[in-house]
Amino acid sequence: MSDQDAASGQGGKAGFRRMAGRAAALAAGIFAAGQTMAGTLAAAAPLQVASPDGLISVRVDAKGGVARYSIAYRGQAVILPSRLGLRFAQAAPLDEALAIRGSRRASADKTWQQPWGERRLMREHYNQLCVDVVSLRRAQSRFSVCFRVFNDGVGFRYQVPEQGVRRALRITDELTQFTLDPASTAWWIPAHGWNRYEYLYRKTPLRAAAAMHTPVTLKTPGGVYVSLHEAALVDYAGMSLEQGRPGHLKAALAPWSDGILVRKTAPFHSPWRTIQIAPRAIGLINSGLILNLNAPNALGDVSWVKPGKYVGIWWGMHIRTMTWSSGPKHGATTENAMRYMDFAARHGFDGVLVEGWNTGWDGDWFHNGAQFSFTRPYPDFDLKAVTDYGRKKGVRLIGHQETSGDIYNYESQMEDAFALYEKMGVRQVKTGYVADGGDIVRRDSAGIRRHEWHDGQFMVRHHVRVLKAAARHHISIDTHEPVKDTGLRRTYPNWLSREGARGQEYNAWGVPPNPPEHTAILPFTRMLAGPMDFTPGIFDLDFGHGLDAPTRVQTTLAKQLALYVVLYSPVQMAADLPKNYEARPRAFRFIEDVPADWEQSIALDGEIGEYVVIARQQRGGADWYLGALTNAESRSLAVPLSFLDPGRRYQAQIYADGAGADWKTNPYALAISRQTVTAGDTLVLRLAPGGGAAIRFQALAER
Numbered sequence: 001m002s003d004q005d006a007a008s009g010q011g012g013k014a015g016f017r018r019m020a021g022r023a024a025a026l027a028a029g030i031f032a033a034g035q036t037m038a039g040t041l042a043a044a045a046p047l048q049v050a051s052p053d054g055l056i057s058v059r060v061d062a063k064g065g066v067a068r069y070s071i072a073y074r075g076q077a078v079i080l081p082s083r084l085g086l087r088f089a090q091a092a093p094l095d096e097a098l099a100i101r102g103s104r105r106a107s108a109d110k111t112w113q114q115p116w117g118e119r120r121l122m123r124e125h126y127n128q129l130c131v132d133v134v135s136l137r138r139a140q141s142r143f144s145v146c147f148r149v150f151n152d153g154v155g156f157r158y159q160v161p162e163q164g165v166r167r168a169l170r171i172t173d174e175l176t177q178f179t180l181d182p183a184s185t186a187w188w189i190p191a192h193g194w195n196r197y198e199y200l201y202r203k204t205p206l207r208a209a210a211a212m213h214t215p216v217t218l219k220t221p222g223g224v225y226v227s228l229h230e231a232a233l234v235d236y237a238g239m240s241l242e243q244g245r246p247g248h249l250k251a252a253l254a255p256w257s258d259g260i261l262v263r264k265t266a267p268f269h270s271p272w273r274t275i276q277i278a279p280r281a282i283g284l285i286n287s288g289l290i291l292n293l294n295a296p297n298a299l300g301d302v303s304w305v306k307p308g309k310y311v312g313i314w315w316g317m318h319i320r321t322m323t324w325s326s327g328p329k330h331g332a333t334t335e336n337a338m339r340y341m342d343f344a345a346r347h348g349f350d351g352v353l354v355e356g357w358n359t360g361w362d363g364d365w366f367h368n369g370a371q372f373s374f375t376r377p378y379p380d381f382d383l384k385a386v387t388d389y390g391r392k393k394g395v396r397l398i399g400h401q402e403t404s405g406d407i408y409n410y411e412s413q414m415e416d417a418f419a420l421y422e423k424m425g426v427r428q429v430k431t432g433y434v435a436d437g438g439d440i441v442r443r444d445s446a447g448i449r450r451h452e453w454h455d456g457q458f459m460v461r462h463h464v465r466v467l468k469a470a471a472r473h474h475i476s477i478d479t480h481e482p483v484k485d486t487g488l489r490r491t492y493p494n495w496l497s498r499e500g501a502r503g504q505e506y507n508a509w510g511v512p513p514n515p516p517e518h519t520a521i522l523p524f525t526r527m528l529a530g531p532m533d534f535t536p537g538i539f540d541l542d543f544g545h546g547l548d549a550p551t552r553v554q555t556t557l558a559k560q561l562a563l564y565v566v567l568y569s570p571v572q573m574a575a576d577l578p579k580n581y582e583a584r585p586r587a588f589r590f591i592e593d594v595p596a597d598w599e600q601s602i603a604l605d606g607e608i609g610e611y612v613v614i615a616r617q618q619r620g621g622a623d624w625y626l627g628a629l630t631n632a633e634s635r636s637l638a639v640p641l642s643f644l645d646p647g648r649r650y651q652a653q654i655y656a657d658g659a660g661a662d663w664k665t666n667p668y669a670l671a672i673s674r675q676t677v678t679a680g681d682t683l684v685l686r687l688a689p690g691g692g693a694a695i696r697f698q699a700l701a702e703r
């Protein structure tokens with residue numbers, strides 16, 4: 001029996017035949033109960049829907065009583081027949097003895113605008129097929145599954161009506177499968193772990209992968225690139241993927257502390273399960289599928305949501321020259337904050353993040369979330385004086401709320417905390433949830449402490465509560481230790497950014513730190529979910545420990561600059577200490593110039609874990625920026641500049657690895673040059689081992 005034969009999970013071909021016989025008998029019973037013969041017969045043939053360009057096609061059937069879908073790209077199977085279905089506590093399961101009772105089709109082709117983003121205009125163009133599935137045992141047990149097929153992939157979601165008279169539904173299993181060729185290559189991080197999403201990516205044959213977080217990115221043996229994820233994760237549990245038989249990935253929903261996966265009131269729909277498909281790896285980056293499957297802006301006028309760049313009292317704590325806690329090395333002092341504001345104003349930054357300003361950091365703050373006050377500053381931090389000072393300088397304080405995962409403590413102060421910040425002119429808040437996976441603290445209605453997952457339904461709900469409360473005070477959020485991004489920034493544009501992967505901080509204390517390939521993997525994996533607050537721009541790469549130190553930044557200086565273009569975030573930090581920027585003003589110029597909001601973005605070239613080249617055009621301006629980076633291998637890349645406006649000349653200001661640059665031995669060698677270019681030119685970029693290049697194309701007068 002081949003893997004493909006086993007796709008049903010029913011024990012292969014013999015199993016299929018057994019199911020077919022049973023389903024036919026059950027169908028006969030249903031006819032007697034009054035179903036129309038025509039409806040059932042019509043649905044026996046598979047239903048199909050294709051993308052607008054015809055290259056992606058989806059088939060749905062319920063042969064043998066098991067609902068399945070499959071996806072092909074250019075006629076080549078990408079998702080082999082894969083199961084659909086749900087099981088509930090107390091309501092009848094929707095797992096077998098199923099039939100298709102009807103279907104509906106729709107199409108859309110519209111363009112919408114992002115208030116901020118990696119591209120302003122988004123084209124939403126799809127064909128939709130909704131399939132109604134009923135239980136042959138109990139006609140009142142049913143769901144629909146709707147497929148939206150775009151040119152860049154497929155999304156599908158369940159729509160679940162009342163099951164008979166039952167409205168309160170508790171999901172105990174989602175049967176959704178994604179069956180791929182087990183010989184596909186997978187780039188993945190483990191799910192269900194204590195370190196949330198903060199793992200190094202592994203590259204293995206799919207058959208060797210364990211439980212995985214999404215997005216998981218794959219390359220099929222036929223050379224097609226696929227990313228599995230979800231969109232619009234609202235009031236549901238986050239989905240990771242577990243492997244049964246090789247290649248058979250199954251949805252695993254993060255459970256509540258009582259074991260129930262999801263609590264819903266029918267009618268409801270699930271998040272979209274997404275399959276991005278592209279012939280080249282960069283096609284995944286250029287895809288708009290995840291955002292397109294989210295609901296439009298629910299906040300109305302969001303002109304108060306501002307992308308921008310910031311500095312902060314932050315890296316000093318990570319390299320241990322400052323502390324969050326009170327004492328002689330306390331970073332968050334009034335005086336320090338004002339110095340950072342001076343620096344920010346001098347160099348054109350919008351914000352200054354100050355961590356450790358509020359009481360609660362003394363002692364084991366990782367485990368003492370209940371100690372945090374979100375309104376009471378330490379005595380050496382004068383919140384009003386700092387924000388008044390910032391106002392005079394045209395710089396805003398960026399607030400910080402580390403919860404250590406104690407949601408009860410945080411939510412009981414959240415309203416007051418946002419009100420205080422609003423009064424002080426704060427427009428952005430960085431939140432944090434440093435608790436081990438599965439250790440988020442909730443109090444139930446009896447006041448008993450319960451422990452939840454960062455990606456369970458409780459936290460999914462919590463984050464939306466935070467966004468809504470923040471929005472009432474015109475505050476935007478940047479979440480660390482978040483639930484993964486699923487494109488909710490479309491619906492809640494005040495959810496600016498998040499962490500949700502290993503960021504720069506691992507280069508301060510990680511064992512190991514992020515290896516050179518890490519940032520060549522992120523654009524094709526984590527970044528497909530949405531913006532990341534990676535916090536680039538470390539200029540002192542070993543912070544006095546020596547280039548041989550096991551924990552240091554494993555890039556060249558030029559690669560730190562490239563990260564501003566490669567790793568999209570509408571809030572970009574210049575993460576290093578001001579003195580390190582003052583020591584290298586020529587390199588710092590790129591960080592001063594680069595914007596954080598874009599008219600358009602194009603991934604031009606790249607292979608997962610090897611290299612990537614991305615160009616972005618400034619929003620509200622004519623300039624373009626380009627970031628290119630490589631893993632530990634040096635390489636030369638020829639980059640045609642055909643993305644530039646053909647009617648213009650540009651001055652290319654190039655920040656490249658200098659002669660002999662190497663992340664290990666010579667990371668600071670930087671060659672800054674200028675040349676005039678047009679769209680007809682090709683630039684050859686030479687990237688050092690662990691290196692990169694950053695370019696500003698400054699528009700000159702029109703030709």
Ligand code: NOJ
Pocket residue numbers: 314355402432434480481499505
């Ligand atoms: C972890 C966050 O990722 C980091 O940015 C922050 O400094 C600490 N938690 C403290 O909140």
